[in-house]
Amino acid sequence: MMKFVTLSIAALSAAIFTLNSFAAETVNLYSARKEALIKPMLDDFTKQTGIEVRLLTGGGDALLTRLQAEGENTPADLFLTVDAGNLHRAAQAGVFQELGSPLALQAVPSQYHGDGNLWLGLSLRARPIFYAPDRVNPEQLSGYADLADNRWDNNVCIRSSDNIYNQSLTAALIQHWGEEKTEEWARGLVDNLAKPPVGGDRDQIKALANGVCDIAVANTYYLGVMEASDDAAEREAASKVKIFWPNQDDQGTHVNVSGIGLTKHAKNADNARRLVEFLLSPEAQQWYAEANNEYPIRRGVDWSDRLMNWGEFKMDSLPMRHLGENNADAVRLMNRAGWR
Amino acid sequence: MATAVLLGLPLFVVAYAALQLLLSGDHSTLSHLWQTVVPEYIRNSLILLAGVAIGVMTLGVSTAWLTTCCRFPGQRYFQWALLLPLAMPAYITAYTYTGMLDFSGPLQSAIRDFTGWGYGDYWFPQIRSIAGAVMVLSLVLFPYVYLITRAAFLQQSTATMEAGRSLGLTPWQSFWRLALPLARPAMVTGTTLALMETLADYGTVQYFGVTTFTTGIFRTWYGLGDLQGALQLAAMLLVAVIALIMIERWSRQNARYEQSSQRQAQPFQLTGSKAWLATAACALPLTLGFILPALQLAAWSLDRWQVWTQPDFWGLAFNSLMLAFIAAIITVLLALWLAYGKRQFPTRPIRATVSFAGMGYAIPGIVIAVGVMLPLAALDAGLIAVAKSWFNWNPGLLFSGTLVALLFAYTVRFLSVSLQTVSAGLAQIRPSMDESAQILGYQPPQVLRKVHFPLLRTSILTAIILVGVDVLKELPATLVLRPFDFNTLAVRAYEMAGDERLADAGPPALMMVMVGLIPVILLSRAMLASQHVVLKEHELGPVTP
Numbered sequence: 001m002m003k004f005v006t007l008s009i010a011a012l013s014a015a016i017f018t019l020n021s022f023a024a025e026t027v028n029l030y031s032a033r034k035e036a037l038i039k040p041m042l043d044d045f046t047k048q049t050g051i052e053v054r055l056l057t058g059g060g061d062a063l064l065t066r067l068q069a070e071g072e073n074t075p076a077d078l079f080l081t082v083d084a085g086n087l088h089r090a091a092q093a094g095v096f097q098e099l100g101s102p103l104a105l106q107a108v109p110s111q112y113h114g115d116g117n118l119w120l121g122l123s124l125r126a127r128p129i130f131y132a133p134d135r136v137n138p139e140q141l142s143g144y145a146d147l148a149d150n151r152w153d154n155n156v157c158i159r160s161s162d163n164i165y166n167q168s169l170t171a172a173l174i175q176h177w178g179e180e181k182t183e184e185w186a187r188g189l190v191d192n193l194a195k196p197p198v199g200g201d202r203d204q205i206k207a208l209a210n211g212v213c214d215i216a217v218a219n220t221y222y223l224g225v226m227e228a229s230d231d232a233a234e235r236e237a238a239s240k241v242k243i244f245w246p247n248q249d250d251q252g253t254h255v256n257v258s259g260i261g262l263t264k265h266a267k268n269a270d271n272a273r274r275l276v277e278f279l280l281s282p283e284a285q286q287w288y289a290e291a292n293n294e295y296p297i298r299r300g301v302d303w304s305d306r307l308m309n310w311g312e313f314k315m316d317s318l319p320m321r322h323l324g325e326n327n328a329d330a331v332r333l334m335n336r337a338g339w340r
Numbered sequence: 341m342a343t344a345v346l347l348g349l350p351l352f353v354v355a356y357a358a359l360q361l362l363l364s365g366d367h368s369t370l371s372h373l374w375q376t377v378v379p380e381y382i383r384n385s386l387i388l389l390a391g392v393a394i395g396v397m398t399l400g401v402s403t404a405w406l407t408t409c410c411r412f413p414g415q416r417y418f419q420w421a422l423l424l425p426l427a428m429p430a431y432i433t434a435y436t437y438t439g440m441l442d443f444s445g446p447l448q449s450a451i452r453d454f455t456g457w458g459y460g461d462y463w464f465p466q467i468r469s470i471a472g473a474v475m476v477l478s479l480v481l482f483p484y485v486y487l488i489t490r491a492a493f494l495q496q497s498t499a500t501m502e503a504g505r506s507l508g509l510t511p512w513q514s515f516w517r518l519a520l521p522l523a524r525p526a527m528v529t530g531t532t533l534a535l536m537e538t539l540a541d542y543g544t545v546q547y548f549g550v551t552t553f554t555t556g557i558f559r560t561w562y563g564l565g566d567l568q569g570a571l572q573l574a575a576m577l578l579v580a581v582i583a584l585i586m587i588e589r590w591s592r593q594n595a596r597y598e599q600s601s602q603r604q605a606q607p608f609q610l611t612g613s614k615a616w617l618a619t620a621a622c623a624l625p626l627t628l629g630f631i632l633p634a635l636q637l638a639a640w641s642l643d644r645w646q647v648w649t650q651p652d653f654w655g656l657a658f659n660s661l662m663l664a665f666i667a668a669i670i671t672v673l674l675a676l677w678l679a680y681g682k683r684q685f686p687t688r689p690i691r692a693t694v695s696f697a698g699m700g701y702a703i704p705g706i707v708i709a710v711g712v713m714l715p716l717a718a719l720d721a722g723l724i725a726v727a728k729s730w731f732n733w734n735p736g737l738l739f740s741g742t743l744v745a746l747l748f749a750y751t752v753r754f755l756s757v758s759l760q761t762v763s764a765g766l767a768q769i770r771p772s773m774d775e776s777a778q779i780l781g782y783q784p785p786q787v788l789r790k791v792h793f794p795l796l797r798t799s800i801l802t803a804i805i806l807v808g809v810d811v812l813k814e815l816p817a818t819l820v821l822r823p824f825d826f827n828t829l830a831v832r833a834y835e836m837a838g839d840e841r842l843a844d845a846g847p848p849a850l851m852m853v854m855v856g857l858i859p860v861i862l863l864s865r866a867m868l869a870s871q872h873v874v875l876k877e878h879e880l881g882p883v884t885p
Binding site for chain 1: 561567835
């Protein structure tokens with residue numbers, strides 16, 4: 001028994017000290033983007049600059065809470081999230097400072113800057129409507145309002161309102177339509193659901209392909225992953241659906257950002273700046289398009305063939321901060337509408 | 341006492357935050373939730389609890405009885421194999437069943453291809469539903485009941501059983517009229533553990549789209565950005581847990597059966613169709629709870645065989661195993677400390693704090709993570725301030741930024757598992773045994789070493805293994821509290837599955853199951869061995885000088 005104790009104490013202290021050691025040049029990143037989707041780019045950065053990136057992935061809100069609890073002692077230099085809502089919340093909580101890189105500011109169009117430039121978008125993610133071309137004539141569709149239209153009764157697939165993408169979409173609609181109309185829309189949508197709102201975006205696309213519903217809502221990069229999948233069934237499902245770009249005559253298709261901010265108590269601010277500039281460089285932006293099927297945020301960066309294939313479209317130009325501001329209202333509204 | 345208070349600290353943080361808010365009169369979030377979603381959370385949570393209780397008791401007690409008291413084909417293998425589902429994290433089992441049974445999965449696609457039907461032309465159970473969640477959780481959690489009830493059956497006095505048999509009871513009758521009532525405290529303990537785990541479950545219910553208290557806590561925190569409101573929900577959950585524990589305590593108090601078992605009762609020899617029925621009854625939960633999901637994982641892993649050759653993948657396995665090992669040792673040592681404290685000084689405040697410290701098991705890992713993070717970060721801030729002003733040195737985040745935080749969280753979360761197991765073991769050592777040993781001339785330390793330790797060995801080992809397996813599978817707290825560049829198998833599997841890349845989640849999940857198998861097999865062996873050990877060690881030898 002004593003041997004066990006000694007051994008575990010030794011292992012524990014070893015673990016503490018090795019993990020606390022600092023390399024010469026580092027930048028510490030808290031990331032809500034999953035490791036597999038960002039590590040290759042960080043490795044490239046280390047190769048180019050010699051700066052080591054230490055990564056901690058997790059849920060956006062959990063990381064933010066940790067950041068706040070750590071206060072001025074936080075090791076984090078940068079906080080990266082995959083939606084505007086969390087960025088806004090982080091800015092409100094006062095954990096960010098201005099990045100102070102004119103280069104980065106210039107690369108990102110101004111509607112994708114946080115208030116006071118406390119954060120910057122890194123990539124764009126679109127959330128259009130998908131339809132089954134063998135059953136639906138795209139002329140029957142016009143925009144997000146269709147999802148609540150009687151015509152699609154028992155024929156709409158969308159995931160749970162727990163999901164931040166649906167919360168952001170609803171937050172954007174609140175900004176465009178007002179709360180009352182949006183709540184009515186949410187009720188109509190719930191009535192139209194073909195199945196309980198379970199599964200992820202990819203599951204909605206598969207449901208659409210398998211005839212569970214005629215229209216579905218999902219982020220486009222999921223279709224990209226399915227088209228490039230090495231599973232034949234997934235490729236086949238992807239071939240059975242098409243993207244409809246909603247609201248091209250008015251507000252445009254809903255987009256969200258993944259974005260990043262410099263923490264207020266960053267210890268490696270210079271390195272952090274270099275990392276953000278790297279992530280906004282044309283090469284890195286192109287990598288987003290190629291590898292992750294997201295839309296580059298920097299103007300003038302070529303879209304990948306796949307993105308071009310899906311077609312160009314008008315994006316909603318709503319400033320991103322509204323998504324954050326309206327998020328809690330959106331969740332309350334969806335609670336009331338019974339959207340699980 | 342101090343230890344119990346320390347371990348209860350994160351729970352106090354939750355309770356305190358909730359209380360503060362209740363007193364401050366800001367009920368806007370709470371009243372909104374009450375009006376909209378809380379009734380559904382309560383309803384779904386209750387259905388889930390009732391379903392899982394029925395499920396784990398049916399599966400756990402029947403298999404425990406059959407493998408202990410009957411002989412039939414395969415009985416020897418089932419004895420240990422029925423523990424295998426323990427190695428399966430519930431959310432992983434959920435992924436595999438979704439992969440197999442969803443409408444776009446292979447089974448339903450085959451049905452459609454074969455019959456030419458489309459969606460809606462045929463009925464098929466929806467796996468992503470509350471019934472699916474009950475099924476998955478029951479299949480994964482029944483080994484708790486099996487394990488603890490089996491131990492109780494093994495200890496049941498031969499005399500009672502043989503008296504029953506001489507009065508002409510059939511196997512069936514002796515099960516219902518003798519074994520079952522006598523094993524009731526054990527059944528309740530096992531079921532309570534399973535139910536606490538059910539309440540804390542997030543992965544499965546979230547994946548299946550079932551809204552429970554736990555998913556509500558996440559939704560309130562993430563969606564409404566309201567950590568305080570989330571903690572209030574967590575405090576409500578705490579109340580539910582207190583109720584659950586009181587029921588358990590009450591059932592144990594009413595029934596205290598101390599039996600001295602000298603040897604095991606003669607088992608019933610089943611033959612013919614009855615024997616095969618028994619085999620089937622044990623094979624079914626084993627197949628559904630372990631073999632099928634494991635085969636699915638294996639199939640996915642073959643698809644992604646390249647992963648196995650990557651060195652960082654093996655690093656994940658090492659991290660997981662190391663954490664599980666250290667956390668298990670610490671937790672069990674603390675449980676022993678607390679259990680002895682309670683035994684030696686059974687005062688009211690000590691009993692109360694020890695029970696409070698044991699409640700972490702039913703609290704979602706993420707809530708415990710918050711309860712651990714806030715005080716540890718404050719402690720670090722204090723330390724850094726002192727170190728800076730005295731030595732002009734910044735030690736960094738010694739507690740909140742390192743594995744200490746994680747281990748603390750595991751201890752809080754899983755103390756209950758080890759405490760229950762160790763206390764159950766300790767309860768068997770009647771005070772009269774201490775007295776007899778002392779009369780025989782043993783000093784107290786010798787009593788511990790020569791009487792208690794041998795008798796407790798199985799319980800201690802069981803506790804270490806149960807905690808170890810739980811830590812291996814733990815996800816939410818690990819995700820929030822881990823240090824930089826530190827990943828575990830559970831984290832990797834979750835990130836892949838969360839991205840709907842089920843096949844990519846295969847290798848880490850399979851690895852997690854395989855690593856988890858090591859302790860489970862150890863446990864099975866210890867369990868088999870203890871059957872013989874009990875016989876030998878019940879005799880107190882004379883003092884050896």
